[in-house]
Amino acid sequence: MTHAFQAPKGTRDFYPPDMAVRRHLESVWRSVSINHGFEEVDGPTFEHLELYTVKSGPGIVSELFSFRRAGGKTEYALRPEFTPTLGRMVASAIKRLSPPVKWFSIPTMFRAERPQRGRLREHVQWNVDVVGDASPAAELEVLAVLIGVLRRFGLTDRDVTIKLSHRQVVTELLLGAGLDEARLPAAFDLLDRRDKLPAAEFDERAATLGLDAGTLEVFRPGGQSRIDPAGVSEHFGQLLSALDDAGLASWYTTDFGIVRGLAYYTGTVFEVHATSGRERAIAGGGRYDGLVELFGGPPTPAVGVAMGDVVLRLVLEETGRLSTPETYLPRPDVFVINLLETTGLRDRTVAELRDAGLHARHSHRATKKLGKLLSEADQLRARFAVILGREAEEGRAVVKDLAAAKEEEITLDTLATTLRDRCHAKPEDQP
RNA sequence: GCGACUGUAGCUCAGUUGGCAGAGCACCUGGUUGUGGUCCAGGAAGUCGGGGGUUCGAGUCCCCUCAGUCGCCCCA
Known part of the structure; x- marks a missing residue:
């Protein structure tokens, strides 16, 4: 009796034309990363489950594929992101590495959620990290290679925008607006969900937190385009100046509505969005100065960004930057x-x-x-x-x-x- | 975990109040000797996602199920 097998939900079969497109994406990621002085690394496809629960809490377990060896008791999980692996690798090799460490990787990632547009259970993700540099130069390096990749794909500053934010700046702005400190997490959560909520409901929820509509204008894209360097964050002000000096001003806008859900970000955070606004973020990243320490290393500053192949491909198709898959075949x-x-x-x-x-x-x-x-x-x-x-x-x-x-x-x-x-x-x- | 929508040829889809399963593209063959995106003629190709039910008769109506898509939840 034969049985028709199907690929598991949320996974993809890469027949030659699609595989050729995937290799095209990967080759752009790889060659631009190398041109920017990054070195390629990889780690295991699965890790100890605790590597993820340590960072994100037990709630994460329902979002990932976890398992144990038959008869074994050690719990493993398919990697849902690369940053914990990177943190672990850096922590255990820090003594023989000379900072700043500039690494990139192109691993496959897994998550157990229900698939939807731009979001599958298995995808390929480009990761770039600069570890060991606390200055804005680290953010600049990451953003420069990110823009280099976008350009190599043929995207322009009219197609995409990097929305830049900074968690301490957001915090100061909220407190300055009279927000009670205990309500910071709720306010962060609300800002994160702004695009998903009807305007009226957003304003209503903001009001219950003690924030009025006028105050919230600063959290819109482009709102408060410059931070006083001597004021809220000298680091962020220096980063903006460095981007301008590098000729990258047209690629970004400040958007203090960007906070990113990940608890481990400590300062700068950013997302890349198509200006069409119809897709999820193409890429996201930021500074996470506490991560290496969390995995047993010394206190080590770090900045990283990740870009998945699914949303990227959607945006490249939408903007006409991808020709028919067959043309990528050798x-x-x-x-x-x-x-x-x-x-x-x-x-x-x-x-x-x-x-x-x-x-x-x-x-x-x-x-x-x-x-x-x-x-x-x-x-x-x-x-x-x-x-x-x-x-x-x-x-x-x-x-x-x-x-x-x-x-x-x-x-x-x-x-x-x-x-x-x-x-x-x-x-x-x-x- | 919840909801909406969609499953008909390799692909994109049509199929009227239930009445013999179709089109375009792609593919194959030919248009007589060794020159490629055109043209003409012909051909092959489908368990109508799967199972059950109603009916003389179901692609079409009803139930179940599987899958996909898009949302919600969540978001690395």
Whole structure:
């Protein structure tokens, strides 16, 4: 009895075109991170469950996939985020690391929640962290690589905005507005939910906390565009100046309605949003100076950001920055067409081309109709077609440049080296 | 955990008050000898998500179930 299996809820099968898009995203993340001087790390896909409950409390357990080995009692959990692993890794290796540590990773993450738009149970997430630098220079490095990635994807400061905030600034603004200190958590929670609540309900809840509508204007995007450096947060003021000096002013706006739910953020917090406003945050991050210490290391300042592939892809599609998935598949350098009755020459030719480092393919169809085979080469978007036909008797093959629609005869002896040189001379034309 | 909506060909979908399951795209073959996005002709292709019920008869109506999507909760 056969049984039709389906992928588990909230997971994805990556068939070749989707896998090619995923590799495109990952390659942008990776190459920009490296250009900015970050080094790639990874950790285990699952950790001890306590690694997450220590940081987020027991309530987190219902949000993640946890399990134990059959017969064992140790509890594990598939990683729902990378920051605890990073904190653990830094804490245990801090003595042989020379700060600032600049690491990035591209791990898969898991969460047990119900899937919805922009939110699945398994996704790929780019993480970047600067550990060991308490100055605004650390935030600047993280935001610079973040903007570098956005730009490389073709996004502009008109497509996306980084909403910058600072928890101490938010705290001071709330207290300054007359909020009772005991009500700070409730106020943070309310600010976090502003976009989800009807305006009237938001105002009503704010009023019960003792906050009037006028006071709340400062918590809107762009509200209070500059913080007095000598006032609320010198650190935040310096960060804004550094961003402006680096020429990145157009990429951010202050938004003190951004507080981020994570308890471990200690200062700067930020989110990247599409200006369309229709999607969840593309990326989020901030400063978490207490995390390494929490995992047994010395007090160590840190700043990080994370960007998931799901929302990113939605935004790239919405803004027209992603072409059809098929165009991300690797293009063959050479498509060998065999018009001869035997396959020996074809197989030797393909082998030589591959040995020369070229991406070489041939048809698996039985037809000898040249038109059909050229059509197949065209569909695969091959650069060159090599036709093995009657010229082979004189030791030559027809080489056709498929884009230029030009062809010439080349001796079989020099075929591999000639094509290798031509393909490598061409710039990468992946989209 | 709660709610709404949607499941028909590989893809996007149509299918009237229940009456023989369709279109476009894609695919395959041909339009006689070795030249690729066009054109013409033909062809293949579906347990109508699954199960049960009502009926002479169900893609269509009713119940259950599975899956997906979008919200709520939660959010790393």
